[in-house]
Amino acid sequence: MAMTVTDDILIINGRVVTGDGSTVFDVGSVRMRGGTIIDVAAGTAERTENNNVVDAAGHTVMPGVINGHAHGCVHGPSMPSGSLPLAASDVEYFRNRHLLSGTTTLLNVCGLSLPDEIEDRGHLDHPLDVHVTTAHTPSNLGAAMAIDGKGLTGRHLNATIEETIEQGAKAFGEAGGGQTLGGGAQDYRFIPEAILAATGVRIHPKSARALKEAVLGRELDGTTASPELLEELLRSCGLDNQISAEDLTSLIVTTVMPPVSLSLHGFEELARASKRFGLAGIYHHAVPTAKTLLRLAEDYPGARMVAAHANHPSFEPEECVRHARALKSRGVAIDVSTLDCISTQWRNGPENFDALIEAGVVDTVSTDYAGGDFDSILAALQRIVHLGQLGLPAAVALATGNVSRILPEVAGDRGLLAKGKRADVAIVESHNLARVRHLFSNGVPVVFNGVRRTWTPSDLRG
Ligand SMILES: [Zn+2]
Structure with missing residues (x-):
């Protein structure tokens, strides 16, 4: 039976990263009720009778991204x-x-x-x-x-x-x-489509970007355009027998510039x-x-x-x-x-x-x-932590507390594991933050063991 959001949910034994950029509890607990976080604490929490308890040992508990x-x-x-x-x-x-x-x-x-x-x-x-x-x-x-x-x-x-x-x-x-x-979507969509229509040849987005920069320059103002490079690229893309440099130039200009x-x-x-x-x-x-x-x-x-x-x-x-x-x-x-x-x-x-x-x-x-x-954002945070570019709390804040601060109209009520905040909580693997085990949205469990479904902590005992 699906739980209602009025039940208390208590997450225990996880490494808790609050999202404020500096706070991490090696072992901590998070309690939510009715879509709101009501307590975040360091240490091992009491397992009381009436709590729906999620044991997050070996995992990291953080705000939803x-x-x-x-x-x-x-x-x-x-x-x-x-x-x-x-x-x-x-x-x-x-x-x-x-x-x-x-x-x-x-x-x-x-x-x-x-x-x-x-x-x-x-x-x-x-x-x-x-x-x-x-x-x-x-x-x-x-x-x-x-x-x-x-x-x-x-x-x-x-x-x-x-x-x-x-x-x-x-x-x-x-x-x-x-x-x-004249950015990414020109490279992966509009320029390849225009070249395909004109020549029958499908080119890689990297080639589209190179052709575009040879014709228009990096700032699209022609200052760094390179006709020599264009000739070379036409050959390497297999376009030299399909379209002249002049025609390709006008095709790119009319695709990108309007x-x-x-x-x-x-x-x-x-x-x-x-x-x-x-x-x-x-x-x-x-x-x-x-x-x-x-x-x-x-x-x-x-x-x-x-x-x-x-x-x-x-x-x-x-x-x-x-x-x-x-x-x-x-x-x-x-x-x-x-x-x-x-x-x-x-x-x-x-x-x-x-x-x-x-x-x-x-x-x-x-x-x-x-x-x-x-x-995924968590894959990026994992990379940052793995390479030692930032510590874990600072990395997590980039996708939680910081976003809440910069876009309060969107997320001012969330993005931190703190009393009174909306109960958006992710439980992820500590050795690879990108692997999401469980996820709560507004206090409702919406991902269970990596799969999208509603669940109750009693499922964990099955
Ligand atoms: Zn953009």
């Missing part, structure tokens, strides 16, 4: 490009991946979906607590229409940020994206809105936008800004650290995304991620989307 930058988890227009919504079963798959990797709260930053598109009425409620942002300003909508916009209906095009905040949007963004700013200036203007619209409405804004951060972001941080000191995926693969390691330091000194929060750079490593490696963590400038860790290849 808060992911401040993800895509693909709502049923409305996807990505800052306002592309068609994902299939409901894809949304469920992505939500399950997040949940099963310890995430209880997620901010979907596609930006042009509306709050009533979080739930699809045809599907059962999912235990992952999903929130949305808004980017409904003229230039951001215009940038979406310039690259795709096929998911945008009259409702989305006419929505304003005022209305969307009233309806429940919790932050601004994502300002720009790989689709609108939304870029609109999107950069959209950054400014959201900085202005952030200052006016007091909500945080999440900004795509990559080589082509770094200067704009730095300028806005200076021009809008009252705007709360988050530099998203500060480890973006367009940066060199030294460069991403330099930009992050400059932004941080101007009050901008630094987020790094797992992308596919932790365990998948199909397109991206961990160099920039490591450089930023080792420089000590990172505030939060999110997943972003990476074309669906995103690695």
Whole structure:
């Protein structure tokens, strides 16, 4: 029989990491009741008759992960490009991946979906607590229409940020994206699709990125373009007999550039809105936008800004650290995304991620989307701890207490194992934090022995 959230649940004998960045109890206990944490204590707790007791020996007990930058988890227009919504079963798959990797709260930053598109009425409620942002300003909508916009209906095009905040949007963004700013989604989707249509040849996203940089330069302004490199790449991609350098150049320019200036203007619209409405804004951060972001941080000191995926693969390691330091000194929060750079490593490696963590400038860790290849946040925390880049409490805070502090509208009531906080609690393996054994969302057990299902501590005795 399913337990009700009014029963006490007591977790004992686990290593307890509270999420505040410094506190860890080698052995401790966490007690919850009715969706709220009512006690956190060091040492072995009393096993009283009426408690539902979970023995977490050998495991680490921590707050449920808060992911401040993800895509693909709502049923409305996807990505800052306002592309068609994902299939409901894809949304469920992505939500399950997040949940099963310890995430209880997620901010979907596609930006042009509306709050009533979080739930699809045809599907059962999912235990992952999903929130949305808004980017409904003229230039951001215009940038979406310039690259795709096929998911945008009259409702989305006419929505304003005022209305969307009233309806429940919790932050601004994502300002720009790989689709609108010549970034990752251009490399894995738009450029390969355009080249496939023109030549019949499918190229790897890494080749798309190289071709793009040879044509447009790293900042998309032509300053570092290289016609010699383009010739060489055409040969190595097997395109030299399919398309001329001239035609490929114009194909890439017309694929990448139409939304870029609109999107950069959209950054400014959201900085202005952030200052006016007091909500945080999440900004795509990559080589082509770094200067704009730095300028806005200076021009809008009252705007709360988050530099998203500060480890973006367009940066060199030294460069991403330099930009992050400059932004941080101007009050901008630094987020790094797992992308596919932790365990998948199909397109991206961990160099920039490591450089930023080792420089000590990172505030939060999110997943972003990476074309669906995103690695889990706990896998990233495991990497950080395993490599000794940070201690365990500081690593855990990057995905719990810090996110709660930077995005209080989303997660101010959670992200810490502390009395009065929402009972989002993960029980993970101590030798590999990425292996999630049990998970509680709002005091309800939602993952049991690694599988999504409701359960009661009496199941542990079976
Ligand atoms: Zn982005």
